[in-house]
Amino acid sequence: MKPDCVIRALSALAQEHRLAAFRLLVQAGEQGVAAGVLAEKLDVPPSSMSFHLAQLANAGLVTQRRESRSIIYSADYAAMNSLMGYLTENCCGGISCSENAECFPSSQRKSA
């Protein structure tokens, strides 16, 4: 993961509403959550939510897909793993935990 990309990912998560949204998406797993549902759960106007989701998408931390009228967002676990890997390697003394633990959706956790 390039430093530039790391900065964007960290910036994306370094905001109250975006961190909260991302947590919800991680909990939701592959199934994802619609933009409107996130807006309602976080009590944020749709246009603001859209702005924040765009930032998360730009950082590569979430993916989006249309499903009928809704746009469903999902956490990108691979991107989050990359970020964690970078932080572990470069900001944590270099002890890697990605060798023996990866980040997975909670749905996989339960079945694993």
Next chain:
Amino acid sequence: MKPDCVIRALSALAQEHRLAAFRLLVQAGEQGVAAGVLAEKLDVPPSSMSFHLAQLANAGLVTQRRESRSIIYSADYAAMNSLMGYLTENCCGGISCSENAECFPSSQRKSA
């Protein structure tokens, strides 16, 4: 670690010069690095460097101590571990790597 504190830590790291400075501090270990040395290594004016170091300190990611005329900054591994723990628990599907791996200064790594 409180969400508010997480946001501050992420914000602190979400900046080119600060991320670079923190990486250098992590590499340096307990010994730390003087503010002026960081400024020179990163090619940033002293006043700018001071501003960034204050942000890292405010986020609790670094500690400072005076040593003669210099102010020595050191990475706070415990704070970084807390951050990693929060991210692992809340943004990563909940698979914890802090159970079997902690973040330590590179000096400890070599001797461990």
Next chain:
DNA sequence: TCCATATTTCGATAGTTGTCGAAGCATTGG
């Protein structure tokens, strides 16, 4: 004491970010 060194604080300024209503676009149902 006086000067040099190391760093921070202050102040001005440019740029970026967050907010949110209004308007626009895509999709579905009548």
Next chain:
DNA sequence: CCAATGCTTCGACAACTATCGAAATATGGA
């Protein structure tokens, strides 16, 4: 084809952030 729904884009504005020179503060040595 029209209206309703779901979401995004646009535009304006306030708030925050980064930058950096100049001045202030702290320390150590002559």
